[in-house]
Amino acid sequence: MQECGNAEIFDINFMNFINFMNSSELKKITEQVCDLSIQTADFIHKEVDNLRTSDIEIKGIHNFVTYVDKVSEERLVKGLSEILPGTGFIAEENPELEMKELNWVIDPLDGTTNFIHGVPVYSISIALMEKKEVIVGVILEINQNECFFTCKGSPSFLNGKQIRVSETARLADSLLATGFPYYDYSRIDPYMNFFRFLMEHSHGIRRLGSAAADLAYVACGRFEGFYEYGLSPWDVAAGTILVRNAGGKVTDFNSGENYIFGKEIVATNNQIFQEFMNNFTKLFRSS
Numbered sequence: 001m002q003e004c005g006n007a008e009i010f011d012i013n014f015m016n017f018i019n020f021m022n023s024s025e026l027k028k029i030t031e032q033v034c035d036l037s038i039q040t041a042d043f044i045h046k047e048v049d050n051l052r053t054s055d056i057e058i059k060g061i062h063n064f065v066t067y068v069d070k071v072s073e074e075r076l077v078k079g080l081s082e083i084l085p086g087t088g089f090i091a092e093e094n095p096e097l098e099m100k101e102l103n104w105v106i107d108p109l110d111g112t113t114n115f116i117h118g119v120p121v122y123s124i125s126i127a128l129m130e131k132k133e134v135i136v137g138v139i140l141e142i143n144q145n146e147c148f149f150t151c152k153g154s155p156s157f158l159n160g161k162q163i164r165v166s167e168t169a170r171l172a173d174s175l176l177a178t179g180f181p182y183y184d185y186s187r188i189d190p191y192m193n194f195f196r197f198l199m200e201h202s203h204g205i206r207r208l209g210s211a212a213a214d215l216a217y218v219a220c221g222r223f224e225g226f227y228e229y230g231l232s233p234w235d236v237a238a239g240t241i242l243v244r245n246a247g248g249k250v251t252d253f254n255s256g257e258n259y260i261f262g263k264e265i266v267a268t269n270n271q272i273f274q275e276f277m278n279n280f281t282k283l284f285r286s287s
Contacts, residue, residue, distance in 0.1 A: 111213070176226065
């Protein structure tokens, strides 16, 4: 794995941010975020065997949190605040944090349900947004020790090696990923209609339990596509820039741009996008 460097800490003048984000400093910041993710993943690894049933809190229907989520987020907030002083936050476990024009969007443990059940698929997801644009994305899949990263104007990388979405041209030859709705069942019937269609017309569907990992896997070509509804910005922000900078397509369910805050996302390679959306519109959106 390419080591993410120990770059100096940058104090941003927000009036000159356009000049800043077009410079090599954005890549150095991405390296720092990789370093911070690796350090936080080490903490999460060490806590796997320490988690007890009494440590699990219920935030909502099928929505869990542990002290590991909370401590990991505290570490990330502290570290990211040191990397870029004065930034705001959109964070899963602390909605009280202040938002600004430049915000870190963080999920300290994407796949908490997997984590508490000992299923080894969970991730750290960190994005930096300048207003509505994602300019840095880092996803660390903890158990595989895979660090996916990119920034504005850069290709996407996995452990230092450039990655691209797959070149698969037909839905029939594709492996897809999705997530199951865990609280909003209002669209379950069209969801299952399209799910059945993909079962019958693709190589199969996988449900990893971490939307961040799903998007990272689209970016590196393991999956041809991913779709889900009911997601939050911290689930998808980092993954969207990874997929796009790896040559893929990212939209909402209406082929629009409201996929970070709109709670619905489609991400595919370029080749199957139109075929995917044609069938999705017929079987899901029109239901």
